[in-house]
Amino acid sequence: MIPAAFGYVRPGSLSEALGQLGESGEGAKLISGGHSLLPMMKLRLAAPATLIDIAGLAELQGVTVGENEVVIGAATTHAQLEHHAEVAKALPLIPAVAHLIADPSVRNRGTLGGSLAHADPSADWPAAMLALDAKIDVIGARGARSIPADAFFKGLFETDLALDEILVRVRIPVIPGRRVAYRKFRHPASGYAVVGVAVVVDFQAERCAGGRIAVTGFADHAFRASSAEAALAGYAGQPDQAERLLDLAFTGTVPLEDRFADADYRTQLGRTMLRRALADAMTSD
Ligand SMILES: Cc1cc2nc3c(=O)[nH]c(=O)nc-3n(C[C@H](O)[C@H](O)[C@H](O)COP(=O)(O)OP(=O)(O)OC[C@H]3O[C@@H](n4cnc5c(N)ncnc54)[C@H](O)[C@@H]3O)c2cc1C
CATH class of the missing domain: 3.30.465.10 (Uridine Diphospho-n-acetylenolpyruvylglucosamine Reductase; domain 3)
Structure with missing residues (x-):
């Protein structure tokens, strides 16, 4: 758990940081909070020759x-x-x-x-x-x-x-009048999202007029559930409407599989997080 040796510089301005990044090439890495990069360096998954500390810029x-x-x-x-x-x-x-x-x-x-x-x-x-x-x-x-x-x-x-x-x-x-919610199933050790779902819905006359649904933790990168978003207009929270949205959200995306969650479990978690996020958003102000 000890990183490889590295150099450390602390630029005084953004332009100085850009200069240092350009000079050092692929051997350099920016560091800000260090809470992703330093663990990777300790595990020797990253070994930058130079760290450029931009946290104070x-x-x-x-x-x-x-x-x-x-x-x-x-x-x-x-x-x-x-x-x-x-x-x-x-x-x-x-x-x-x-x-x-x-x-x-x-x-x-x-x-x-x-x-x-x-x-x-x-x-x-x-x-x-x-x-x-x-x-x-x-x-x-x-x-x-x-x-x-x-x-x-x-x-x-x-x-x-x-x-x-x-x-x-x-x-x-900033768009006034939107209702929002975020639900995630936390990994019990790190807190990272095994699956997380963010929902933003627009309302007109107490009915959903559209919105955005974004998912993290489920696939190799965060994505918008576009087919489900297209079905948001007119959504009023009935169980059959909700089931349709859940089907649309996760069909066609390959789930990540790891020691904590296989594909079926992760899909089930995704559906549950989306169902809860939608319910939260429908009732929030
Ligand atoms: C125990 C633990 C639990 C965690 N749990 C969660 C969690 O539940 N949810 C979650 O979302 N995250 C979690 N994290 C990650 C945490 O949020 C990190 O702080 C974050 O992912 C990285 O931010 P940082 O400022 O620490 O980046 P750093 O570690 O400093 O940098 C990360 C990467 O981004 C690059 N970088 C940094 N700043 C910039 C910039 N301005 N421009 C270009 N590149 C840049 C660096 O070069 C590096 O490659 C956890 C981390 C730990 C250690």
Whole structure:
């Protein structure tokens, strides 16, 4: 459990960090909260020659709650999002998800940007970002770009982020009147989502007019259950409607299988988490 030897640098600005990332090439790794990277280094699953510590960079800090958009710096910790009163008002899904990540010590160090860049298939934030239609702003040697969450998560620990890019912030639209819920079945040791489901529903005249459903933990990367989303319009919570949504959500996606959950069990957990999340969303304000 001792990592291989590595160098350590602490840039004073984002542009300095980009320069160091460009100079060091594939041997360098950014480090933010360190709560995914350091365990991997201790297990010798990662052995970067140099760590570039970006946790303190001013450009990656801060949360701004606007009328139409919430902007969250990449280095914002899970705990800061768990306890941010203004964010809770604008986007209640955010503290609900943050609160379910691991335990207070992980939440105090781990960051939103680190979690998204790491793209663990069982991480909680990817489901929330997909359900909330977030935009992920990144910067690299070739300039800045904004990636919709829909196009960000590509595969197992794989994102659209290039090796020389830094995730700077996340922007999330604020749409009043939506109802939201997040349900996950926690792995009993780590707290990671064996399956997690985020639901955001739009209401008109007390009937569901549409919405987004995003799933984590079930497949090699978080995904939107698009066929089930298409069936959300008119959903009023009747058992037969719910069963149809559950069928649509998990058909056609290959479930992960591991020592904790085989394909059948994981599918059953997914259905149960979606059923509960839908029920929560229908009754929340
Ligand atoms: C015991 C334990 C339990 C956990 N349980 C959960 C859980 O229940 N749910 C959950 O979602 N997560 C869980 N985690 C993971 C935790 O949330 C991590 O904090 C998070 O996944 C990574 O964030 P970090 O800031 O620690 O990233 P780091 O470990 O610092 O970095 C992770 C990766 O992202 C890259 N990176 C970091 N920041 C950036 C950036 N701004 N731009 C580009 N690349 C970047 C790094 O180079 C590295 O490859 C758990 C971790 C532990 C140790």
